[in-house]
Amino acid sequence: MAQNSLSKDQNFFLKIIKKQIFIPIAALLVLMLFNLIADPSFFRVELGTSSLGYPVLKGNLITILDNASELVILSIGMTLVTSASGGQDISVGAAIALAGSVVLRVLCGTETRPDHLHAPIIVAFLICCIVAMLFGAFNGVLVAYFKLQPMVATLILFTAGRSIAAWINNNQLPIISEPKFGYFGNFFPGIAIPSPIFIAILFMIITALIMRFTKLSLFTQAVGINAESSRLNGINPQFIKFITYVILGFCVAVAGFIKVSRLSTINYSVIAKDIEMDAILAVALGGNALSGGKFSISSSIIGAYVIQFLTITLYKFEVPAAALPAYKAIVVIILVVLSAPVVRKKLADMKKNFAAKEAN
Numbered sequence: 001m002a003q004n005s006l007s008k009d010q011n012f013f014l015k016i017i018k019k020q021i022f023i024p025i026a027a028l029l030v031l032m033l034f035n036l037i038a039d040p041s042f043f044r045v046e047l048g049t050s051s052l053g054y055p056v057l058k059g060n061l062i063t064i065l066d067n068a069s070e071l072v073i074l075s076i077g078m079t080l081v082t083s084a085s086g087g088q089d090i091s092v093g094a095a096i097a098l099a100g101s102v103v104l105r106v107l108c109g110t111e112t113r114p115d116h117l118h119a120p121i122i123v124a125f126l127i128c129c130i131v132a133m134l135f136g137a138f139n140g141v142l143v144a145y146f147k148l149q150p151m152v153a154t155l156i157l158f159t160a161g162r163s164i165a166a167w168i169n170n171n172q173l174p175i176i177s178e179p180k181f182g183y184f185g186n187f188f189p190g191i192a193i194p195s196p197i198f199i200a201i202l203f204m205i206i207t208a209l210i211m212r213f214t215k216l217s218l219f220t221q222a223v224g225i226n227a228e229s230s231r232l233n234g235i236n237p238q239f240i241k242f243i244t245y246v247i248l249g250f251c252v253a254v255a256g257f258i259k260v261s262r263l264s265t266i267n268y269s270v271i272a273k274d275i276e277m278d279a280i281l282a283v284a285l286g287g288n289a290l291s292g293g294k295f296s297i298s299s300s301i302i303g304a305y306v307i308q309f310l311t312i313t314l315y316k317f318e319v320p321a322a323a324l325p326a327y328k329a330i331v332v333i334i335l336v337v338l339s340a341p342v343v344r345k346k347l348a349d350m351k352k353n354f355a356a357k358e359a360n
Contacts, residue, residue: 020286020287020288020296020299021286021287021296021298021299021302022287023285023286023287023299024285024286024287024299024302024303024306025302027285027303027306028302028305028306028309031306031309031310031313032309034313035313035316038317039316042060042313042316043059043060043061044059044060045057045058045059045061045062046058046059047192050186050187052179052187052189054187054189054190054192055192056187056192056193056194057192057193060312060316062193062194063312064305064308064309064312065194065197065305066194066196066197067308067311067312068200068304068305068307068308069194069196069197069199069200069258070096070196070255070258070259070272070275071275071278071279071282071304071307071308072200072203072204072301072304072305073199073200073203073251073254073255073258074092074248074251074252074255074275074278074279074282074304075279075282075283075286075297075300075301075303075304076203076204076207076251076297076300076301077092077244077247077248077249077250077251077252078092078248078251078279078280078282078283078300079283079286079288079295079296079297079300080216080220080244080247080248080295080297081150081244081245081248082224082280082283082288082289082290082292082295083220083221083224083244083288083292083293083294083295084220084223084224084240084241084244084292085143085144085150085224085241085244085245085292086150086224086290086291086292086293087143087149087150087151087292088150088151088154088276088280088283088290089139089150089154089245089248089276090151090154090155090158090276090280091135091139091154091155091156091157091158091161091276092248092252092255092272092275092276092279093158093161093271093272093273093274093275093276094157094158094159094160094161094162094165095132095135095136095157095161095249095252095256096252096255096256096259096271096272096275097161097162097165097256097266097268097271097272098131098132098135098157098161098162098164098165098168098256099128099131099132099252099253099255099256099257100128100165100256100257100259100260100266100271101164101165101166101168101169101266101268102124102127102128102131102132102168103124103125103127103128103256103257103260104169104174104176104260104265104266105168105169105174106118106119106123106124106127106128107119107121107124107174107176107178107181108169108174108176110170111174112172112173112174112175113174113175113177114174114176114177115177116178117176117178117181121180121181121184125253125257128253128256128257129250129253129254131253132249132250132252132253132256133246133249133250133253134249135157135161135249135252136245136246136247136248136249136250136252137242137245137246137249138157139153139154139157139245139249140241140242140243140244140245140246141242142156143241143242143245144237144238144239144241144242144245145238145242158276162268162269165266165268166268169266173265173266173267174265174266175264175265176264176265177264178264181261181264182261182262182264183195183261184196184199184257184258184261185258185259185260185261185262185263186261186262196258196262199254199258203251203254204301207297211297216243217295219235219240220240220244220295221293221294221295222235223235223237223240223241224292224293224294224295225292225293225294255272255275256272259271259272274325277325277328278304278307278328279304281303281307281328281331282300282301282303282304282306282307283300283303284303285300285303285306285307285331286298286299286300286301286302286303287299288300307328310327310328310331311324314327
């Protein structure tokens with residue numbers, strides 16, 4: 001009886017481990033446990049005051065949720081692109097700079113410090129969405145119809161995007177003094193929780209509804225697993241790949257809008273620097289195959305929060321900002337090695353041998 005009970009517990013544990021969402025949740029729990037042991041005050045949340053005198057929540061947890069908002073939004077689009085095309089878009093950082101520059105151009109016109117906004121904020125956001133989605137469509141056409149490798153196709157915008165962003169505003173750094181514009185990247189008056197957190201939650205809800213009530217998820221996975229087979233079953237692989245890049249363009253527009261709203265200005269060379277690496281890492285940390293196919297957006301979202309949790313933890317322990325990519329690179333190497341077919345085969349063989357010994 002005890003043997004059967006032990007066997008059931010082992011099977012239950014193995015089932016949990018096999019779940020795709022296990023990896024990011026386990027990583028998050030490890031980080032939380034580490035910080036709890038190293039410094040319990042890490043989790044303290046206090047009520048402070050904003051620069052405008054409003055009560056706001058402050059603490060490392062709030063900072064993590066706030067700063068991860070753009071990455072969470074990007075990870076959704078990056079997951080779809082990875083699944084459908086079997087590659088990654090490395091131009092999202094440059095595209096964010098471009099989208100943010102468009103917002104400032106619409107709101108500021110040709111002035112660097114306008115006394116008033118030249119257009120409603122909603123108009124600037126919509127134009128930003130259109131431009132970002134057009135650049136996403138450009139990448140999508142190169143990948144889907146010209147059959148370029150995603151990394152090669154997006155290298156064009158990765159190289160030229162920030163220069164185009166600077167050119168849009170004549171190499172100037174416009175500054176918006178209108179307080180209402182800053183609400184979207186900071187706090188709405190009277191609300192103690194940062195606005196980007198609400199935007200990210202709204203984005204996740206909309207994504208969940210789209211995945212639930214459309215065939216986008218099914219078609220994307222089918223194309224990623226076998227494009228030719230999906231074509232024979234009536235799916236247009238080129239269009240599915242194309243539309244995922246357009247969706248990622250929309251994600252870039254929202255992230256770019258939040259970025260420039262945080263500071264009400266832009267620095268073309270620094271804004272969203274290396275965020276493409278974080279977005280790809282979020283997808284990988286979520287257990288999604290970087291070669292395409294089956295995916296889990298919820299796992300990628302948790303992966304995004306894990307990355308931000310790791311970043312804040314490293315800052316907490318005074319790790320220089322220049323060294324952060326090295327730590328993240330270590331995580332990438334571990335994930336790539338664990339996902340390699342040879343390693344997976346050896347782990348499967350070890351599990352079979354262990355099960356055989358238990359049976360004997």
